[in-house]
Amino acid sequence: MTRALNIALRTLHIGAMAIVVGGYAFDVAPGRLRLSVWLTVGTGLALVAMEAGPRLTWLHEVRGVMTVAKVALLGVMPLVSEHSLPILLAVVAIGSVASHMPRRFRHYSLLYRRVIHDYPSSGVGSR
Numbered sequence: 001m002t003r004a005l006n007i008a009l010r011t012l013h014i015g016a017m018a019i020v021v022g023g024y025a026f027d028v029a030p031g032r033l034r035l036s037v038w039l040t041v042g043t044g045l046a047l048v049a050m051e052a053g054p055r056l057t058w059l060h061e062v063r064g065v066m067t068v069a070k071v072a073l074l075g076v077m078p079l080v081s082e083h084s085l086p087i088l089l090a091v092v093a094i095g096s097v098a099s100h101m102p103r104r105f106r107h108y109s110l111l112y113r114r115v116i117h118d119y120p121s122s123g124v125g126s127r
Helices: 002-025 030-052 062-100
Strands: none
Touching: 002 030, 002 062, 030 062
């Protein structure tokens, strides 16, 4: 069940983000993108909660650091709105790399300088 929820959230997250990126690429009015932005934010928060769980190790693993980098980039978008599309494309690239790198890199702790082996038994994040 957890795996199915993860896949459903991830699919919705990617779809909503695609609409947002496309909207910025084709100069769609911000009001028309509002639902997709909120779906992207909401599903992103849910995915973070599922990935991190009760463990704080996620924050200093490469996967967590890359997620924090994506959020930081999104946070500066209002300050440099003329660069919104390149920022969004960078966020997509970071997300793609983070999602597809091998476990030994995604779960590498920058704090402990080793791979963290407390993977959830449900299969979430076990690629």
